[in-house]
Amino acid sequence: MLRSMYAGISGMKNFQTKLDVIGNNIANVNTSGFKKGRVTFQDMMSQMTSGAQGPTATRGGINPAQVGLGAQLGSIDNIHTQGFRQTTNRPLDFALEGDGMFVLQDGDTTYYTRAGNFYLDQDGYIVNPQGYYLMGFGEEGETSQIQIPENAQSFSVQKDGTINYVDEEGIPQVAGQIVLANFSNPAGLEKAGSNLFLNSTNAGYTGLVSPETDGASIVSGALEMSNVDLSEEFTEMITAQRGFQANTRIITTSDEILQELVNLKR
Structure with missing residues (x-):
């Protein structure tokens, strides 16, 4: 054939x-928070018709003659460029400007996302649409869930991820600071559906940092849309x-x- x-x-x-x-x-x-995909192709093994020959004293060199046998899939890449920002004026919508990803906890499983549409559950914890807890730094620098008390009169989110609220006595308090996860190769993350990513052996996880340490900023009342x-x-x-x-x-x-x-x- x-x-x-x-x-x-x-x-x-x-x-x-x-x-x-x-x-x-x-x-x-x-x-x-969606990151687009890209497909690249590679050529397949080529069938050798005649090999290369070096030059001699009386004749020049000859190039190899090969017939290609088709193409194959090279890679399916995730392109982690910044998506455009859409203003929503909703306090619990967080747009992340710069590198890093939000950290979500579901039992023993840790997810990462760029989708910043969060909500408050009945206990005042900040969660994503699936109910996974948004993680942050507590008062002593430990990683913990972020909770806004039920008796809080109001709350606000700063660019460095610090979430402040006013208690029932009108005294400003700090609920926590949103933490970001850094990856040297975010394209190596595995998509888990529902705008979530999972760490992999090739993602280059470098640890948790605060937004200002990472050079990033969080904009409340906006969402990062698809790129x-x-x-x-x-x-x-x-x-x-x-x-x-x-x-x-x-x-x-x-x-x-x-x-x-x-x-x-x-």
């Missing part, structure tokens, strides 16, 4: 995966569609050639 037919099949599979990733990006264009660019995704979608069509044409042409070979017997 012709090698071009199998090369076309490998190209079709790759472009199908690319379209899957593009579709997921477009579906999450309005998802807060998906629709114009870029539509362009990539057209490219993937044309690439898929070109590979199907390779298969059709190879089939016609095989048909001609079969007809030689007639």
Whole structure:
């Protein structure tokens, strides 16, 4: 059978995966804290027709002759660029400007996220939509949950992540400071769904820091939205569609050639 037919099949599979990733990006264009994906391709092993030869006293060198056997999936990357900020004027919506991720605790499992839509439960703890606790630094510098007492008259969030509230006697108090997790390679994080990420062996976790130490800032009353660019995704979608069509044409042409070979017997 012709090698071009199998090369076309490998190209079709790759472009199908690319379209899957593009579709997921477009579906999450309005998802807060979402980080878009990107697909890269690599060529597969090439079949050697003739090897390279070095120059001799009477003849120059000859380059190798190889026939490629198609393409394969290289990587599916998560692009952790900053998403645009959308103003909501809701005090418990936190937009994170700069590096780092919010830390969430669910029992013994730690999650990380850039989605800053948080809420208060009935006990006054700050939680995400799944009920996972937002973690912060307590008065003694230990990592703990952040609680705003029920008798608090009001609360506010500073750029350094410090959450202040006014108690029932009108005295300002500190509920805690939001903590951020740092990663040297955030693209190595694993997506866990629901705008959450899990640490991995290649994420390069470097520890917990306060926002001002990390050079980041927290903006209350705003959300960081998806970093998906629709114009870029539509362009990539057209490219993937044309690439898929070109590979199907390779298969059709190879089939016609095989048909001609079969007809030689007639």
